[in-house]
Amino acid sequence: MKMVPLHVSSCAQSAHFHSLAQAIDAQQVIQTAVAIQQIPAPTFEEQRRAEHVRDRFIAAGLRDVGVDALHNAVGRWPGADPARPALLVSAHTDTVFPATTDLTVREESGRLYGPGLGDNSLGVAALIALAELFAMHDIHPPADIWFAANSREEGLGNLDGIRAIWNALGARLGAAIVIEGMALGRVYHAGIAVRRLRVICRAPGGHSWLHFGQPSAVHGLIDLGARIMALTPPREPRTTFNIGLIHGGHSVNSLACEADLYLDLRSEDPACLQAFERTVRECIDAAAQAPMLTFTTTVVGDRPAGHMDHAHPLAQMAGAVLDLAGIPAVYERGSTDANALLASGLPTVTVGVSRGAHSHRQDEYIETPPVAPGLWQLALLVLSAAEWDFQGGPSCE
């Protein structure tokens, strides 16, 4: 099917895109990214970032700008054809870093280091820049564009931010583009299924010397951890586990009354994930055979897999745009806000702004040179998607 690359190249040659592309200021977007990164935004505490984005949306001239109860900041750029399903462009604002994290940014040989800078302050900065570019040049493609800086993508947010946006706007949407700061060159068109369990172990407790040999919640939890670590999940389809958090006990010379762990399970295939979760639950049942120990398991995260064929026009569009930018496209599965949208049946791709590494670590960095081509391909993708009729085909002349 040649239609999509033709559509993209005709959009790239349009006067609209020329004015957009000429106004792209990568340096300014990087500065915005740093300004956003300096506002702490652990999952559930995105309010200040949301307010910052809201103010930028208002200043840009977006319509229907607001922040909802979950700290999602949204705004609408009106399209020319009210009947056309809208395009959603989103970037998550939350980070995995606690509010007390040192957010100092430093530059070193084309790399900008700072916790949360690539994931996802750069994505949010690109989102703001896109809204400003469309407004500054008064470009109204057929479809409305909803710009959304959403909460709760990371950790235990469970994609509740983007789900709330879907609940509010879903009926009006025809497609979505999710921006992740460091994903340049990747086109995520399918989700990885994720389940997260919290397991609490409880015991009566006691004195480390006087009651030695009696059950301890920490010992019980370690026993469970060892059982889980002995499991070998399937390589194909790729299935993984991680015990990411563990807490417990109250003093070094006491038998622990309570201990808990958080377990993250992922798979390319939802059926494999279900089967692997059953195996994990058998481990929990086996550990619970110990006398006077109780285990309680709760599901604290459930991300659906969702899937869009990589031949879908939106996925092809993302690839064609990268092609024009001279960046090789890699089609992949991911775990992003797109999971929830894809699972709801909305054609969605996740794409990047730049390259980078060490996400979720203190030494996270982005490369600054790719930001300019990254913004270029993003602007072209948004324009091409807003010009495309996802029910009927291309509308560009």
Ligand SMILES: [Zn+2]
């Ligand atoms: Zn992210």
